[in-house]
Each structure stands twice: as structure tokens, then as C-alpha cells.
Amino acid sequence: MSANGPSPDLFDADLEAWRKQPERAFDGWLASHGFRHGTAVVYRAMWGKLLRWSGERGLAPLSWSAEQIGAFLDEQDLHKHHRYRYTRLIERVFHHLSLLQDGLHNPASQAVRAHLAEGENDPTAFLLPAERDTLIARVLAPAAQATGQDGAALSATQWKRARDTALVAVLLGAGLKVGEARGLGIDSIAEDAARLRLVRADNGRAYEAPVFAFARAALLAWLEIRSRTGTLGNLVFPAMPSGRHLHAASLYRRVEILLDEAGVLAGRSERASPQTLRNTCGALHFEAGAGPTQVAQYLGMRDLESGWRLRAAFEAWQARVGLKPAQGGAGDTGTSDVACYA
Structure with a gap:
């Protein structure tokens, strides 16, 4: 030029x-x-x-x-x-x-x-406690029972179902972004699935995301199925057993199907998306006693100030929907005890 x-x-x-x-x-x-x-x-x-x-x-x-x-x-x-x-x-x-x-x-x-450009309705949205609990009970909890059959007998539909359930588990239980979930490697998961080891793509900063207990069974069940069916490559959530990447658009569709199946979408006026699940994971940390700085670290946010913005958005949302404020206050002295993830 x-x-x-x-x-x-x-x-x-x-x-x-x-x-x-x-x-x-x-x-x-x-x-x-x-x-x-x-x-x-x-x-x-x-x-x-x-x-x-x-x-x-x-x-x-x-x-x-x-x-x-x-x-x-x-x-x-x-x-x-x-x-x-x-x-x-x-x-x-x-x-x-x-x-x-x-x-x-x-x-x-x-x-x-298609309203895809709108993103989350302002202000930031979260799952209601009842929606969150229903999703866990109807989608995540049953996944732990799906590993008893011979892996070779699994159909393609069953394979994808186990993958998609585990995908929802890490979005809600570990607060991963879509890009992080798509690129998550087997070697990033702790043996008991209690933590994920991640690296931010923009600055190379490493961090660990704790995984809530309700999400671990679905993730471990999927890893067992993934192994027994001979899935190739290092990706935790490939598109097919051949190991190729799952397209982001497909990920959104699969997540939406499970949210709809759990009844989450039926009564909502706000959009429910992978970002809503990530927001809700942050809310769960706040409810467990974590402070904004700690939540920013858990979610691998770009800066610690983002944790304070999420906390303010959560408190505003609680007031809007008529929920009591999370225990632990607005300060940053709260710490999430290990028992919260046991």
C-alpha cells in the first residue's frame, strides 16, 4: 500500500x-x-x-x-x-x-x-437455579449410567449423545468457552476430572479450571466410551471417531438440543447458549464463596477486572429475577473450599 x-x-x-x-x-x-x-x-x-x-x-x-x-x-x-x-x-x-x-x-x-448477532440479552443472563438443576438431573446425571454396555455396540447416535452430554458438562461445570471446548485435549484433563489444565490462546497464559462434581461423571463416562470405541486423536470432543474438529456451529446446535430436551428453553425469554452456561458456572463459584478475582482466574478471563464485572452482572440479574444475593458478599475475600467440588 x-x-x-x-x-x-x-x-x-x-x-x-x-x-x-x-x-x-x-x-x-x-x-x-x-x-x-x-x-x-x-x-x-x-x-x-x-x-x-x-x-x-x-x-x-x-x-x-x-x-x-x-x-x-x-x-x-x-x-x-x-x-x-x-x-x-x-x-x-x-x-x-x-x-x-x-x-x-x-x-x-x-x-x-436469525437473531444470532444479538448475543446475550442485556443485561448478562444466567440459568435460573431450577433450570440449572433440571439440566443436571435430566441430561448430566443419566450419562453416568451409559457406560455399562459393550463399546462396540454403541451406535453413532449413542456416541454423539455421550459426547454432547460431556460437552454440556464442561461448559456448565468448568465454564469453558466454545473455542476452549472445541480444542480441549485429553492430556488437559486431570485423572479424576476434577480440574482442566488450559492455556489462553491470546497470551499463552496457563490456568486451571476446577470442574464441579455434578459435571465429572458425565465427562468421565464419555472418556471411557471415547476410549473403548477407538476414537482417534487427542481432541476430547471430536466431530467423529476419526478425530476431526467439531465445527462451532455444530457445537451450538448440539448444546441447544440438550437444553431444549431438559426443558430449559421452553420458559425462557432470554437466550440460552454456551455463554449462558459459562456465566452460570461463574455464578456457581460465587455461590460457593469464591471472590471475583478467583472466579476470573477459574474462568481464564482476559483480566481480573472481568471477574468483578461478572459479579456485578450476577447481582443485577439476581435482583431482576427476585433471587436472594449469593452468600459471600461482593468483596474478594471469599474462597471456594475444595469441598465445594467434591
Whole structure:
């Protein structure tokens, strides 16, 4: 790029150029629209983050579905305003591309229509205690009884059911993000499944996520089935026994199916998603006596201040739904005793 902006040929990049060199084509698109320097810098960073996310998941540029865009937005921990800004940017790019090819779908517009761009309703949502307990009783608890049969006799449906149940278990019981769950390795799980050893992708910081006792049986049951059926690779939650990665969009669908089966979705006015399960895990830690800083560490949050924001959101939610405040107060002196996870 020259000091005066991208060369003119980038302004007329065709669809093939967008697919092969999406960053350069995007620079040309920015220049052709005359965005202010500050806006262009922000948009370029946003586009770059989307491309990196896409590349990490083996998705070709511009091949995204509405569900995949929704998954990307959820994994970025964005506020609602920024989610819409991202979606609007992707929508504008695909509108431009539709001028190059008739009938080209616009996944961002589809994401908006499907309410995938909205994220959690403001303010932050959690599962109600009754919803949480029902999910544990109807989905997680029965999973421990599913290991008695010969592994070879398991159907593909039974294999996926055990995997999906364990997936819900680590989302709710350990507070994992979608990306962390998709990339979780067998060697990251303690022998008794009481803790998960994780590393943040953005800064390489290692941390341990304790696993609540109610989630361990489902996880251990799945690990036994996974082993006995000869599942390949190191991923805890592969898409198939061959060991390939589970797509984020598939993960969202599988989680939603189990939430619906447990009756969680029927009476809710707020969206219930993997992020809701992560929020609820944080709430369980607060209820067990952990302080905001400790919860931020348990959930591998980007900064310790995020734990205080989650605590404030939890207290506001409790007031909104008419629940008594969690024991332990708003300070950071609480500690989660090991017995809380026994």
C-alpha cells in the first residue's frame, strides 16, 4: 500500500481476488469508501480477527454461514454494540460482493434475521437455579449410567449423545468457552476430572479450571466410551471417531438440543447458549464463596477486572429475577473450599 492508499487495481478486485487475498481486497474496499483513518484502522483489525478465526478452523474466506458468524461473535466476548458493529461490517462487505456475483448469499444478514448477532440479552443472563438443576438431573446425571454396555455396540447416535452430554458438562461445570471446548485435549484433563489444565490462546497464559462434581461423571463416562470405541486423536470432543474438529456451529446446535430436551428453553425469554452456561458456572463459584478475582482466574478471563464485572452482572440479574444475593458478599475475600467440588 502506498502512502496515498491502496493502488487503484484493488478497488476493482473480483470475487476470486477476494477469496485468494481477502486482506488486500479489504484494504481496497476501505479506501474506495473513504473511511476516516481511525475508522479504517478499527475495521482492518476487525476483518483481520475474523480471517484469523476462520483460518484456525479451516474455513475458507467468505465461505461463512450465518451460524459460523454467530459462533465467531460469541467467542469474542463482545458487548452487544460491538457485535452489531461486526455484523454490519460483514454485511456491507457481502453486499459489495453481491455486486460482483448475482445471488451471492449474505451470511451476516441471515445472522441478523436469525437473531444470532444479538448475543446475550442485556443485561448478562444466567440459568435460573431450577433450570440449572433440571439440566443436571435430566441430561448430566443419566450419562453416568451409559457406560455399562459393550463399546462396540454403541451406535453413532449413542456416541454423539455421550459426547454432547460431556460437552454440556464442561461448559456448565468448568465454564469453558466454545473455542476452549472445541480444542480441549485429553492430556488437559486431570485423572479424576476434577480440574482442566488450559492455556489462553491470546497470551499463552496457563490456568486451571476446577470442574464441579455434578459435571465429572458425565465427562468421565464419555472418556471411557471415547476410549473403548477407538476414537482417534487427542481432541476430547471430536466431530467423529476419526478425530476431526467439531465445527462451532455444530457445537451450538448440539448444546441447544440438550437444553431444549431438559426443558430449559421452553420458559425462557432470554437466550440460552454456551455463554449462558459459562456465566452460570461463574455464578456457581460465587455461590460457593469464591471472590471475583478467583472466579476470573477459574474462568481464564482476559483480566481480573472481568471477574468483578461478572459479579456485578450476577447481582443485577439476581435482583431482576427476585433471587436472594449469593452468600459471600461482593468483596474478594471469599474462597471456594475444595469441598465445594467434591
